[in-house]
Amino acid sequence: MFRRISAYDGSAEIPWGENLKDAPRRCLLIVPRGGAGDAVQLRHHLPIEVETLSVWSAASLANDDDPDLAADPAWTRRAVLDRLAEAVKSKWDVFILANLHSRMLPEDFLSAVLEQVADGKGLLVAHLRDGDGEPLRAVLDTLEPDPDGAAAVEQAKSLPEGMRDRTFVTAYRHGKGRIVEVQYPGEFPEHSALLPVPEDQVLIGRELERDAWSFCCRMVLFAAGWREPVSISRVEDASPKGPDPREIPPDLPDAFVQSMYLPVAASVLKPIAIGFSAPLPEPAYLQVRVRMPDSEDCLIIREPEPLPSGVREWTTEIPAGAGTRVIDVWLKDRRGRTLTWGGGACRFAGWPDFTRPPEFERTWVKTNDTLKISVSLFPHVDPNRTGIVAARCVDMYGRVLGIAASAVTAEGGEKLLALPVAEAGTGVLKIEVSAWEGDISQFREPD
Structure with a gap:
């Protein structure tokens, strides 16, 4: 069955682990407030119950650690400590500690988490901010590598190219359980706790985020001990x-x-x-x-x-x-x-195809502007072959702001597209250039 999904159709967001067979059931996510939204993505991509325990920031357990802030009853040190103590009484299949310093966590809480891991549960650590000698880093430095750790390292190859070389995965054995640490050199995230931050933040988009979540879900499952029947x-x-x-x-x-x-x-x-x-x-x-x-x-x-x-x-x-x-x-x-x-x-391989990447007149546009795009296409030996080369402008909300197209003959060669841009108010625009074979009359704007 073929079904075209547009950018505006939520069904395009297929969960990576939709109705996953033998998936872990319960996950405890401990992150700063800015990363609490990761729980929504985990629930979307995996059939797992996720409970979130938010701390005030990566370095502060509660807001009363900051004397310039008014006390909030829900964010006092006592309130946060009570939530941590209550949560760790339950049994979890996998814990996630992400984007924080472990030194701010109570010692008895961290010990209780590690005890459950030693009994066969899993722990995923991402964006750990610990320096040498801090509690969790000191524990990880004493553990033996997991014999199956190469499988986790292999999963990093699924990341987009811009992130792949900046992602480091280490797996440890702790008793009967497993600890997986994911390190992303560079900046720490502000509005996530599990995702890497691209070196070039202009590249951030839904497609990049979607691929990164595939990797994150794999790390959660690997830490929990889930085994796929075949890969x-x-x-x-x-x-x-x-x-x-x-x-x-x-x-x-x-x-x-x-x-x-x-x-x-x-x-x-x-x-x-x-x-x-x-x-x-x-x-x-x-x-x-x-x-x-x-x-x-x-x-x-x-x-x-x-x-x-x-x-x-x-x-x-x-x-x-x-x-x-x-x-x-x-x-x-x-x-x-x-x-x-x-x-x-x-x-x-196919025709028409580009001999080089498209060249743009400039890297900026204004509202009601026109952007000239130069493309070079391979020729084809059959003089009867025809095609189309087209460009469109898409904003960060997925709206198409302009389309330009030109017919292509078997001679190939240089083509110049004049792409109209209706508006430029979102800051970053994406220009998509592609080519297809066929008569230009076959193609309509939605194609």
Whole structure:
């Protein structure tokens, strides 16, 4: 089933661990007030009961630690201590301590948390602000590495490129339980406790946040000891690869060389191969979401028939033009429970395609402005092939503020788009440039 999801349709936000099979049941989240909203995201992406214990700030347990603030009965030291003492009396599957100094937590509270971990529960630590010798850091420095810690480190590869190299995961054994520490060098977050802060904060958007939450959910599950029955080891383009560049004579025209890597017939469908870490232990339904990088639009594809048990790889087709697509994959059992999820980015050969990244006249616009965009496209050996190159301007609320399009012939070459911008009041605008094959009359503005 194909279903196009626009940026304004909440159903595009598919929970990563929707109805997850054998998920942990209870989580205690201890964070500063600014990160309390992370509980909403955890409940959205995982079928888990999350109770939040907020402290006043990363370094202050209560607001009466600050003499310049009026006392609030709910935020006095005694009130916060009582909430901590009451919460730790319950049994939890996983604890989360994030974006704070452990020195401000009562010693008996931290000891009670570590006792539950030693009995087989989990602890996730993120953005820990401890220096050498502070309580939790001193404990972590004495623990042995978890033998299965490499699996947690591997999950960092699912993060977007701008975050991947700045994320460090360490797993420890503590008695029967596991402690996972996630470190993000750089700034500490103000309005979250679990998410990394991109080095370039202009990159912050819903797509980046969505991918980061996939990683965070994985860390919560790993700390809790959840084991997936099978994992998605790879997602890759299964199209014929074409000849080795070393086998191509150097004097052939560019259009002829390019055509060697393209399908003979125009097609909107591209084959992808999905590999599994082990044979499927049971029949599983496949759900695929196809996204454009840095765009909120996506396609959701649900296979009507289950994949048979025992397969190690599955090939399916997705609608995708030339260029990079982000592909998210879920496996679900017959009862609709998620068995695992994964994905990756695939670069598809096709026409029309860009010879270089689009070039912009400038990096700023005004209201009722026009932005000129220069693109260069590969030629095609078949003179009958036609296509379209288009650009649109999207603001931080997902509103489309301008669209420009131009027809493309088999000659390719340079094209100049004049993109109108209706308004520029949100501070940051995103310009999306893409190309498709087909007659320009086939495309309408919503496409």
